[in-house]
């Protein structure tokens with residue numbers, strides 16, 4: 481579900497790390513402080529970790545280097561190939577946020593970076609419900625992604641991208657399913673998880689939700 485972009489990610493895989501390292505001016509601000517953001521998320525995560533949309537394993541690798549057990553889920557074959565080379569210690573499976581192999585280990589953190597916007601709002605609600613159910617007591621969902629504070633904020637970001645001539649970025653902001661903060665808050669509240677949002681750059685927010693002990 482929500483994997484209609486997989487061809488695009490297969491094509492992007494070989495140049496993806498260049499983009500996140502600032503190589504594409506259009507997406508420079510989106511990935512500003514990329515390594516620091518992933519480092520912070522890795523530090524907060526608790527093993528065993530279930531990661532969705534691992535891409536080229538940049539977050540995966542940080543968590544594995546901290547001695548954590550990571551199970552990764554990634555729909556793009558080309559991304560998985562690179563991820564397995566960069567992080568052979570992690571178990572990385574084909575799947576997506578909604579449909580993935582059944583797990584044999586208790587999960588203490590569900591994590592994801594720059595990927596949750598591939599789900600519609602209804603799919604996000606379902607995913608959050610599923611993750612709350614599979615998490616151990618006291619476990620958490622930790623994500624980094626673009627979040628709109630409200631409709632005005634969305635409009636401002638789109639207009640700014642258009643003024644800068646970043647038309648691909650503007651189109652992404654219009655067409656992809658970036659979450660509204662209030663809608664995400666509601667989805668977490670519905671499963672009794674407290675959630676906090678911390679802004680990390682012009683677009684990206686660290687989202688932390690905790691399940692009761």
Ligand SMILES: C[S@@+](CC[C@H](N)C(=O)[O-])C[C@H]1O[C@@H](n2cnc3c(N)ncnc32)[C@H](O)[C@@H]1O
Pocket residue numbers: 481482483484485486489500532533534535536537538539553554555556559575576577578592593594595598599
């Ligand atoms: C922008 S990349 C982020 C990769 C990595 N997490 C990072 O921080 O660099 C988005 C990733 O999400 C994956 N993806 C796309 N749709 C997905 C879905 N429905 N479920 C899980 N992952 C998905 C893509 O294949 C891609 O690897």
